[in-house]
Amino acid sequence: MPYWRLFYHFVWGTKNREPLIAPEWENSLHNVIAAKATELGAFVDAVGGIEDHGHLVVSVPPKIALSTFIGQVKGNSSHFVNHGLDVDIHFAWQAEYGVVSFGAKMLDMVVRYAKNQRQHHSEGTAMAMLERDCVGEMRG
Numbered sequence: 001m002p003y004w005r006l007f008y009h010f011v012w013g014t015k016n017r018e019p020l021i022a023p024e025w026e027n028s029l030h031n032v033i034a035a036k037a038t039e040l041g042a043f044v045d046a047v048g049g050i051e052d053h054g055h056l057v058v059s060v061p062p063k064i065a066l067s068t069f070i071g072q073v074k075g076n077s078s079h080f081v082n083h084g085l086d087v088d089i090h091f092a093w094q095a096e097y098g099v100v101s102f103g104a105k106m107l108d109m110v111v112r113y114a115k116n117q118r119q120h121h122s123e124g125t126a127m128a129m130l131e132r133d134c135v136g137e138m139r140g
Contacts, residue, residue: 002062007045009110009130010056010070012097019051025085029077030054032084036076040069045107048114054093055114055130057107070097098132 014020021029030047037044037058046057054077060069074093081091102110113130 004059004062005043005104006059006062007102007104007107007110008056008058008060008066008099009102009114010058010073010097010099011053011131012070012074013053013094014051015092015094017052017094020089020091021049021051021054022087025081025087028085029081032080033073033077036073037069040064040072042069046111046114048117050117055117057110057114066099070099100130100132 026049030049033047033054033056034044037056037060041061041064043059044056045059046055048055056070056073060066074097078091078093081087110130119125
């Protein structure tokens with residue numbers, strides 16, 4: 001098996017950035033995201049987010065394109081919400097996503113950032129580099 005350790009931070013929003021992610025099933029959604037990423041061969045370091053977007057800190061194997069990887073993670077997780085949970089909404093993610101790569105020395109900071117989304121957004125300490133989910137737009 002080849003050696004690889006490629007660190008990525010993904011961020012993506014709900015469709016129309018609506019606050020669709022309810023606190024009562026947020027952890028289940030994060031678990032499904034982590035499970036699908038692991039199934040695709042990735043090493044998951046953190047999953048986080050708030051009502052209208054998600055964050056994933058992960059090492060993705062080079063055999064899978066990042067767009068394919070995140071498309072499968074998003075598709076699987078939206079299917080879970082719509083078909084695995086008893087919710088009165090139609091859940092969907094936006095088509096866009098943001099991804100940045102970073103070095104191993106930044107891993108702890110990026111993991112803490114993803115896990116503490118509620119705090120960052122309530123205190124106004126969100127980091128622009130880790131909140132971009134499409135060109136020219138930033139979660140804030």
